[in-house]
Amino acid sequence: MSLTADDVTQIAHLARLGIDKQDIDSYTKDLSGILDLMTQMSELNTDNVDPMAHPMDQAQRLRTDSISEHNNRDKFMSIAPQAEAGLYLVPKVIE
């Protein structure tokens, strides 16, 4: 199976991932090759097999709803590219 340059552009858009125009062809070639590898999976019948997500088939563990973390807002925000008064700053979204 092979992908087109348009497919790759669309996938990159879904991932919000900037790809330089001159690199699109090489990604298209690489991803098509990887997809060929993936198609080997269809050789095997898996009709009655349950998908496996955790090696021990362990379900998500729940915890009691109690406070376990301190408020570290200032520390966490100190490493933001742009923050002010407890808010993360981004380009204007609504005019």
Next chain:
Amino acid sequence: MHTKSLTELAQGLRSGEFSSVELTQHFLKRIKQYHDLNTYITVTEEIALQNAIAADARLASGQGAALTGIPMAQKDIFCTLDIKTSCGSKMLDNFIAPYNATVVEKFNQAGAVLLGKLNMDEFAMGSSNETSYYGAVKNPWNINTVPGGSSGGSGAAVASRLASCATGTDTGGSIRQPAAHCGITGLKPTYGRVSRYGMIAYASSLDQGGPMARSAEDAAILLQTMAGFDPKDSTSVDLSVPDYSAGLNNSLAGLKIGLPKEFFSTDLNSDMAATLKTAINEYRKLGAEIKEVSMPNLKLAIPAYYVIAPAECSANLSRFDGVRFGYRCENPVDLTDLYTRSRGEGFGKEVKRRILMGTYALSTGYYDAYYVKAQKIRRLISDDFKNALTEVDVIMGPVTPTPAFGIGEKIADPIEMYLSDIYTIAINLAGLPALSIPAGFINDLPVGLQIIGNYFTEDRLLNIAHQYQQVTDWHQHTPKGFE
């Protein structure tokens, strides 16, 4: 001092042969001397000396633990409070972690000395350490070859004695493959044995941290510090931790070793096959019985892995958006431009490839055909191992198809690079523990033997590795120029 085992170092610190400060200064000097190997991304000289002073005081008061005062290094995937944690990426080149990973916390409590943060493939995606934003790491056995990846800095630093021991992480072979290429002992524990809290996520259902050391004996001491239930990691398994050093000297008489015929097919290079056969013969001499086993679904491990890992990676790496931490592009015109360009400029080529692959596999209309299908194959592979492990105690095989390949040899061809993971990734899919030990040399490059065990049998694996290391000396070889 750098040639001593962890036990010998602990004895030296206690007998007054040397202090932790002297030992730390010795390793820091070596790190500077062999800077060209590019094993460290960050050397934490000041912190190391502070740790060493504290360790000397603790030892003097008789309160020391096994690792107190011992200089070690962390793979740069583990968050270290107030220390740069880059994960080998431009995206996190400016990231000063605001908290410690549980693993780091455990080493701190043990009083270990942090020498620094080790180089790695970007976001642990690679098998050669060439995808690092900080450049390739050189293999001390031959500086024109790769140390393996993704824990390539850890493998090369331990092999060249630029750290007494190190941590690594293994999603598809990233502890075992560099351990094999660098001639050291590396253990990937059972999934859930070591906390993933603060270990930057690549593929969450596969990632597992573990020890990289010079011997099984050293690895047992490291794992003792790393292992255990962590309420902060929702996939951590709540099971008591055995004493990993207690059974190292147990006899191997009657041990049943399985050799999967799929691992020893004609595809395996004849030099590798011969080296491994000699190693397995040593086990026969130690009283083990050898039996052939079959795991028919192994051949689909690579396609299943390269669906599951990129799918999980594309979800995990969506957090890098240029807003809360990490790299942000210059002068974004709007929010979409901010996301797209920050991610496009912050991630390297292999990471982008996997994000794209994963996004595609999870997109509407393809989810069942790729992700669910791969998870079904994952169960079949896991069942193959379970069945084999009812007949035998452990499975042995190669770690890698060849010894270390050349820097630049495979980086242009992602598929060829992926295929080099053939003997390691199935173990991550099954979630089993496995280790790599040095088992000989081909053209002066180390060869690893892989030993795979049942869930939570790390103690048995370490015992099996240790017994081999009592009758062979491959693990004691040091690369020329680094003695």
